[in-house]
Amino acid sequence: MIVADRKPLSEILDMITDRDKILIMGCKGCVTVCNVGGVKEVQILSSSLKIARKKEGRSLTVDQITIERQCDPEYIEQVKATINDYDAVISMACGVGPQFLSEAYPQQKFFPAVNTKFFGGATSHGIWEERCAGCGTCVIHYFDGLCPVARCSKSLMNGPCGGSSKGYCEISKEVPCIWDMIVKKKMEQGRLDDLLCFTPAKNWRTSRDGGPRKSVREELAI
Amino acid sequence: MNHDFEPQIIAFCCKYCAYAAADLAGSMRLNYPSNIKIIQVPCTGRVDIIHLLRAIEDGADGVYVAGCMEGDCHFVCGNIKTRKKVEYVKKTLSELGIEPERVEMFNLSSAMGPRFAEIANQMGERIRNLGPSPLNIKQAA
Amino acid sequence: MNDIKSGSNLEKVLKSGNFAFTGECGPPKGANVDHLKENLAFLKGNVDAVNITDNQTAVVRMSSWAASAIAVQEGVEPNFQMVCRDRNRLAMMSDVLGAYAMGIRNMLCLSGDHQIFGNHPEAKNVYDIDSMQLINLVKTMRDEEQFLNGEPIDGSPKMFIGAASNPFADPFEFRVYRLAKKINAGADFIQTQCIYNMDKFRQFMKMAVDMGLCEKCYILAGVTPLKSVGMAQYMAKQVPGMDVPPELIERLRGAGKGKFAEEGIKIAIEQIEEFKQMEGVAGVHLMAIEWEHKVAEIAQRAGMLPRPDIS
Amino acid sequence: MSTKGTNNKVGSVMVVGAGVAGIQASLDMANAGYYVHLVDSSSSVGGLMAQLDKTFPTNDCAMCVISPFLVEVGRHLNINIIPNSELESLEGEAGAFTAKLKNNPRYIDSVKCTACGQCRQVCPVTAVNEFDCRLDLRKATFIKFPQAVPLSYTIDKNVCIGCGMCEKACLAGAISYSDQARFSEIKVGAVVLAMGNELFDPSLFDTYAYSRHPNVVTSLEFERILSASGPYKGHLMRPYDREVPQKIAWLQCIGSRDINHADHSYCSSVCCMYSIKQSMIAKEHAETPLDAAIFYMDMRTHGKEFERYRERAEKGSGVRFIRSRVHTVEPLDDGGLKLKYIPESGEVLEEVFDMVVLAAGFATSKDTKALAQRLGINLNAHSYAQTSDLTPVSTSREGVFVCGTFQSPKDIPQSVMEASAAAAGATQNLSEQRWSLTLTKELPAEKNFSEEEPKIGVFVCNCGINIGGVADVPAVREYAKTLPNVIHAEDNLFTCSQDTQENIKKIILEKGINRVVVASCSPRTHEPLFQETIREIGLNPYLFEMANIRDQNTWVHMKTPQRATDKAKDLVRMAVAKAALLESLPQVTLDVTQAVLVVGGGVAGLEAALGVARQGFVAFLVERSNELGGMALGLNATWQGEPVLPYVMQLIEDAKKNERIKIFLETEVGHVTGTIGNFTTTLKSANNPLDTKVINHGAAILATGGKEYKPHEYFYGKNPKILTHFDLDAAVRNNDKALKDSKIAVFIQCVGSRTEERAYCSRVCCIHSIKSALILKKLNPEMQIFIIYRDIRTYGLREDLYKEARQQGIRFIRYNKDNPPVIDSDNGQELKLTVKDHILQRPIEMNPDLVVLAAAILPNENKTLFEHFKVPANSDGFLVEAHAKLRPVDFASEGLFLAGIAHYPKSIDESIAQAKAAVSRAMRIVSKNTIAVDSVIASVNPDRCAACLTCVRTCPYNVPRVGEEGYAIIEPSDCHGCGCCVSECPGKAITLKHFTDDQINAKTDALFYIEASC
Known part of the structure; x- marks a missing residue:
């Protein structure tokens, strides 16, 4: 799923500083699952913003809604009737949400309340880790299910570099060295030879480097 | 410090320990400030971040959660989970420029009537020293 | 291994069977090159080639080319370092061409320290290709006379291709295989990370020799003299992939205040003496960080002088 | 009623005496499938406890803790309360008795009486109020106390002048002057005697001026003086001139431990503690500083948390403890009382007090003795029911059981324990008749209010003067009327009394109330009562909310009535706000696993397992070691001298032979899941943790026992002459010659007890020492024996041992905590003991051949086990019961019970009683096929669920799972109702019933006068 973090309150407050009636929109998709933009977080943000405003002696009207997904026009359609009643709308979805909203409702101002971070999952409750970089050409099968593109700090295809120490990456003692994991897994499985062959330079055209991407499925497209 | 200031404080107390301790404090006739109002919850684990924020938003000058002793939670670990929620709310308040000390977590057993009164007095005193919630000052002005 | 690939001094020294001795010098943090020239002067004649670092530890300096x-x-032969962090394949190839045109004949291909350590941690890194692929890229340009896309090069850069190896990084068992991989990718010579743990290095070299790697490639052992106990502790704790045994730190401490630097040099000289005898070691790479003026003394005391003149 | 079964046993039981013990026994049996006839000579149930002000050591209000029991017994379908009656005779035999009762006239028909009180208002006659210990007056038509059950008036014919006023005034036509005593016969299968006891009458003591001076009162009189519902409404005054006393003295052992005046050589067990309690409460009540002094011989604070209570009185409240027996009380002209006494220092002192409280002990009444004789029950030398230590609740007549203070002097929790034990004993042989005579309650269908606007009724309690005496209750009531959705508000003297329950029901029906708020005491004690009341007229029990305006308001803010009133209003407003959002919750019932897990194979565990099996259910008996018997295997005899070993061996044999008992030796308890009625426990081999078994059970009894402290004091273990009690018992068993040859033997008390490290008294050591000393004396009459002690605590009838020891020439030397005896063992094996004699005030030296250390009793270490069951232990490591007074065998977690030394150090008879009591408590659960589970559980709204697994990961009990349908599922029967998942669910898909976000936030909003926005 997409993993995000909520922006600091000060940043969100700055966005809405001159607005008195806002709508906070949550999303029931990834951001609910990663505990950043579901009903609960919408309530917390709403209350926090109201507290901040009350402290300034100003009032703030906040309405809350959490829709199924902010990345589907049909769900976005649900707020059509009231969306322009607000001075601004804060989206707690990933970066997709406020953009879809902006496209659907060009008159309204949409602010992102979260920083969209990566594709990953929860390794335990409250801890999410990156697993995929969305490079467009999956190679994890060469590395026994461990992706060096997303998980090596340098995206090395022929790692590990000289900074690998005791299983951790040179950038932090808390970041595991994926190449250490790849090597150990290969060794355990007696397939170290796989790593002796040279992996040529990756084709990054399928990644973001190739420009904004689009996926067209002819058999589905109407 | 304003001597006329009577803070409003909400205490979320778990049924098995803190609420029972509050009853015991009463049966021991121990005095504490009358503007502490207890809301009973089955376990402090039921206390949600939004409950604490809502209290501040509504105008509470202080809010605290009182649960069982750590390790003795009637529901295993509700108090430990909620201690972290209290920390989150403290952080949120700091971000908003409100004294995080207005929110606190306490642990006590059902047998600790005097401790309940002590906590209530301590929290009352702390909030009195902090003065009214910034939310209330602006409103009054 | 005997065909001359670049004709650099370093290549010639190694191929003539001499025990090579290289030094290192960082470019200036500005356009003023006086200090650079001064440092080069200290090194001139005392080493066979000088590594010119490329935004070392991710701190911005003058471009290494x-x-x-x-x-x-x-008049000092450079060993031009290039890291994968700051350039994509286009920039790399154009820099290789430019460097060669400027008379540069040695190259050291590196991944580069992560920018988080440097003075622009907010930078976006590139890592279009990795060090292994860079080695291969330079080799392709030199030997195939092609760009990476297969297009022909008009005047190919004949570089003596170097690569780094850190015998002390983990997983240790894999290090010698990765060395082999780099050699297969096209490395002509290897400069190792600074060596302090001699036991582990001996073990590493034995594996390299057993695998026949030393017949395909020249291995230069990395030496950095310790200036102080503080530096030793810093290296031990803070620098990734560095292995400084506690006994060594104790030995340094035992020298007593004011005598740490001398003891550090003594240790370095002892190491060089051992490397001269060690099977598979073709030379020493002396990284005397901000101590360029001491290189002559160390070289002298280690019996590395005079440097052979093979022209 | 239909009879089931083919034999002639009867499925009903009679309980004689409706004090706290009788009530407990009745409730246990009625809830376990037997019809109970509860007979009492008085007009109301409640006994002595109803007269008490507070109870030690928690200082709970006695009436507050007992009143839910009174109400429960009063409304119980299977308890037939027979007041004003005496058991004339008991014919037949165990299983099928015929009880003949004499039903004395009440002169007011309790069926017709509405307790409106009109008769009392018109009655011209005043008489002394016995309930208030004659300190107050009442009318000839009267009700014993406001919470009386049954709640109906009676006429005191001794003073009634027959004027006919009440008959005219009574609109119900309930008065019947011609009422006559009637006789009735009831068939019962067993009888429990719980007649209780009366207090010694100190008018026999001339030296204490009791009959001569009103300011000399008995302890019970003082209870009434302190009581908020007593003659002085809780204001501390002395009877002579209603002045506030500045100095009060308590004189201990009045009519106890005294054969000169009272012929009561025994100790009454409770007086030390109640005097401490009274002194502390009196100090709290006093508006000016009160000087409280307790004159005592030995301070007997041998119960759980008692020692700390005494510490608190002395150090915290400043109560003076003076070790001296006062010999005269001399009344002075101004109402003062001059006490002459000789303290430890030896000089004669005089001190004047404003009031003297005589700590009167227990005495068996003439009526009780006569009843015992009629029933053919043997009494012992002290006129208490004769029992054996090994069958502590069985009388000399089969099928007749005893509990409470008729068995021996004791405090409330011990009485309650025995009551349950007697209930277990009485029903043990009647199990085939279980449920044969019981009635089932037909509750009306629940009304559906979901479409209706909230209509809230608010009932504000005065709690006598507990609330009304501080807060302005009428103002609170009027304020409640102004709140949104409130359609009715009223105040009651006691909202919990039975007449108010009827009134509440009436009002609800009349006004169409669909949500009820009671502003009174704590929901912890009273919520179930009110919930049951509203359920009886078709309201779901969860359409109820309480405002705690007593325990958390008027008791806290007694000195600031205005604030208490304001706070009461706030709390009522908050409760009303939540009430408006309350929803009916369905009652879920589950099948019960009719088996009991017993943990611990000592005497308590064995008795519990056998008890369960004899009641007809399966018991799993789990023991960690490789043998059954526990600590008792090292004991020689009970305090009455009954041999322990044959008894334990018999128990073990019985347990092994019993088909219903599954014994697991060398086994430990692992993971425990489930709730009351259905627990699943993993048992694992103590030797191989991978060897596991899973058992299902409906209840569990923890009897994990204790052990003797291994002293590090006094060279224990370094010198063979220094033994502990268990060592000495072993030496006696082995006929160790060294014992007989000893010339000087010394017992040192409180080794490891009552210390900084271990503040509690180990309860059994004084008795064990004296018992052992007497055995040594028998072995060698020439032996010089010394017992070096701090307080001799031969409580109850055990005082006989102390008396005998002194008669046998055993010498008692007292020491202070700060000045313990010193042993010098430097000279090889020769011991030199030095102790300061308390009478001679100088050191005594001796060279004992034998030193016995009265080592503390410690609980066994079972941290992980307790964690598996999630049961609490106190700072000393003993398990903590649900309520120190009235639930001494239960844990706060339902379905779990405790017995034996794991609870507190106790003698073998007390362990046996508690084990039997635990069986009785467990029968309330496992005797039924189904059980209603708590409705306060988490439930998932599938539409909102993102199947994110947050609940799965955060539940402390691993209950939620994501089902095949793709949303979280929480099984109602597995949910413990903590709400952890609810507050973490990022989609707010889970709600905790009765504690929803809206309901919680509504309270907060209401405090700040914010209309509910949800």
Whole structure:
């Protein structure tokens, strides 16, 4: 799923500083699952913003809604009737949400309340880790299910570099060295030879480097 | 410090320990400030971040959660989970420029009537020293 | 291994069977090259080639190809370092061509320290290709006379291709295989990370020799003299992939205040003496960080002088 | 009623005496499938406890803790309360008795009486109020106390002048002057005697001026003086001139431990503690500083948390403890009382007090003795029911059981324990008749209010003067009327009394109330009562909310009535706000696993397992070691001298032979899941943790026992002459010659007890020492024996041992905590003991051949086990019961019970009683096929669920799972109702019933006068 973090309150407050009636929109998709933009977080943000405003002696009207997904026009359609009643709308979805909203409702101002971070999952409750970089050409099968593109700090295809120490990456003692994991897994499985062959330079055209991407499925497209 | 200031404080107390301790404090006739109002919850684990924020938003000058002793939670670990929620709310308040000390977590057993009164007095005193919630000052002005 | 690939001094020294001795010099943090020239002067004649670092530890300095060109002007043979962090494949190839045109004949291909350590941690890194692929890229340009896309090069850069190896990084068992991989990718010579743990290095070299790697490639052992106990502790704790045994730190401490530097040099000289005898070791790479003026003394005391003149 | 079964046993039981013990026994049996006839000579149930002000050591209000029991017994379908009656005779035999009762006239028909009180208002006659210990007056038509059950008036014919006023005034036509005593016969299968006891009458003591001076009162009189519902409404005054006393003295052992005046050589067990309690409460009540002094011989604070209570009185409240027996009380002209006494220092002192409280002990009444004789029950030398230590609740007549203070002097929790034990004993042989005579309650269908606007009724309690005496209750009531959705508000003297329950029901029906708020005491004690009341007229029990305006308001803010009133209003407003959002919750019932897990194979565990099996259910008996018997295997005899070993061996044999008992030796308890009625426990081999078994059970009894402290004091273990009690018992068993040859033997008390490290008294050591000393004396009459002690605590009838020891020439030397005896063992094996004699005030030296250390009793270490069951232990490591007074065998977690030394150090008879009591408590659960589970559980709204697994990961009990349908599922029967998942669910898909976000936030909003926005 997409993993995000909520922006600091000060940043969100700055966005809405001159607005008195806002709508906070949550999303029931990834951001609910990663505990950043579901009903609960919408309530917390709403209350926090109201507290901040009350402290300034100003009032703030906040309405809350959490829709199924902010990345589907049909769900976005649900707020059509009231969306322009607000001075601004804060989206707690990933970066997709406020953009879809902006496209659907060009008159309204949409602010992102979260920083969209990566594709990953929860390794335990409250801890999410990156697993995929969305490079467009999956190679994890060469590395026994461990992706060096997303998980090596340098995206090395022929790692590990000289900074690998005791299983951790040179950038932090808390970041595991994926190449250490790849090597150990290969060794355990007696397939170290796989790593002796040279992996040529990756084709990054399928990644973001190739420009904004689009996926067209002819058999589905109407 | 304003001597006329009577803070409003909400205490979320778990049924098995803190609420029972509050009853015991009463049966021991121990005095504490009358503007502490207890809301009973089955376990402090039921206390949600939004409950604490809502209290501040509504105008509470202080809010605290009182649960069982750590390790003795009637529901295993509700108090430990909620201690972290209290920390989150403290952080949120700091971000908003409100004294995080207005929110606190306490642990006590059902047998600790005097401790309940002590906590209530301590929290009352702390909030009195902090003065009214910034939310209330602006409103009054 | 005997065909001359670049004709650099370093290549010639190694191929003639001499025990090579290389030094290191960082480009300036500005356009003022006086200090660079001064340092090069200290090294001149005392080493076979000088590594010119490339934004070492991710701290911005003058571009390594420019500093290398200055070295050429000053009569010191540079070993032009290139990291994968700051350039994509286009920039790399154009820099290789430019460097060669400026008279640079040695190259060291590196991944580069992560930018988080440097003075622009907010930078976006590139890592279009990795060090292994860079080695291969330079080799392709040199031997195939092609760009990476297969298009022909008009005047291919004949570089003596170097690569780094850190015998002390983990997983240790894999290190010698990765060395082999680099050699297969096209490395002509290897410069190792600074060595302090001699036991582990001996073990590493034995594996390399057993695998026949030393017949395919020249291995230069990395030496950095310790200036102080503080530096030793810093290296031990803070520098990734560095292995400084506690006994060594104790030995340094035992020398007593004011005598740490001398003890550090003594240790370095002892190491060089051992490397001269060690099977598979073709030379020493002396990284005397901000101690360029001491290189002559160390070289002298280690019996590395005079440097052979093979022209 | 239909009879089931083919034999002639009867499925009903009679309980004689409706004090706290009788009530407990009745409730246990009625809830376990037997019809109970509860007979009492008085007009109301409640006994002595109803007269008490507070109870030690928690200082709970006695009436507050007992009143839910009174109400429960009063409304119980299977308890037939027979007041004003005496058991004339008991014919037949165990299983099928015929009880003949004499039903004395009440002169007011309790069926017709509405307790409106009109008769009392018109009655011209005043008489002394016995309930208030004659300190107050009442009318000839009267009700014993406001919470009386049954709640109906009676006429005191001794003073009634027959004027006919009440008959005219009574609109119900309930008065019947011609009422006559009637006789009735009831068939019962067993009888429990719980007649209780009366207090010694100190008018026999001339030296204490009791009959001569009103300011000399008995302890019970003082209870009434302190009581908020007593003659002085809780204001501390002395009877002579209603002045506030500045100095009060308590004189201990009045009519106890005294054969000169009272012929009561025994100790009454409770007086030390109640005097401490009274002194502390009196100090709290006093508006000016009160000087309280307790004159005592030995301070007997041998119960759980008692020692700390005494510490608190002395150090915290400043109560003076003076070790001296006062010999005269001399009344002075101004109402003062001059006490002459000789304290430890030896000089004669005089001190004047404003009031003297005589700590009167227990005495068996003439009526009780006569009843015992009629029933053919043997009494012992002290006129208490004769029992054996090994069958502590069985009388000399089969099928007749005893509990409470008729068995021996004791405090409330011990009485309650025995009551349950007697209930277990009485029903043990009647199990085939279980449920044969019981009635089932037909509750009306629940009304559906979901479409209706909230209509809230608010009932504000005065709690006598507990609330009304501080807060302005009428103002609170009027305020409640102004709140949104409130359609009715009223105040009651006691909202919990039975007449108010009827009134509440009436009002609800009349006004169409669909949500009820009671502003009174704590929901912890009273919520179930009110919930049951509203359920009886078709309201779901969860359409109820309480405002705690007593325990958390008027008791806290007694000195600031205005604030208490304001706070009461706030709390009522908050409760009303939540009430408006309350929803009916369905009652879920589950099948019960009719088996009991017993943990611990000592005497308590064995008795519990056998008890369960004899009641007809399966018991799993789990023991960690490789043998059954526990600590008792090292004991020689009970305090009455009954041999322990044959008894334990018999128990073990019985347990092994019993088909219903599954014994697991060398086994430990692992993971425990489930709730009351259905627990699943993993048992694992103590030797191989991978060897596991899973058992299902409906209840569990923890009897994990204790052990003797291994002293590090006094060279224990370094010198063979220094033994502990268990060592000495072993030496006696082995006929160790060294014992007989000893010339000087010394017992040192409180080794490891009552210390900084271990503040509690180990309860059994004084008795064990004296018992052992007497055995040594028998072995060698020439032996010089010394017992070096701090307080001799031969409580109850055990005082006989102390008396005998002194008669046998055993010498008692007292020491202070700060000045313990010193042993010098430097000279090889020769011991030199030095102790300061308390009478001679100088050191005594001796060279004992034998030193016995009265080592503390410690609980066994079972941290992980307790964690598996999630049961609490106190700072000393003993398990903590649900309520120190009235639930001494239960844990706060339902379905779990405790017995034996794991609870507190106790003698073998007390362990046996508690084990039997635990069986009785467990029968309330496992005797039924189904059980209603708590409705306060988490439930998932599938539409909102993102199947994110947050609940799965955060539940402390691993209950939620994501089902095949793709949303979280929480099984109602597995949910413990903590709400952890609810507050973490990022989609707010889970709600905790009765504690929803809206309901919680509504309270907060209401405090700040914010209309509910949800």
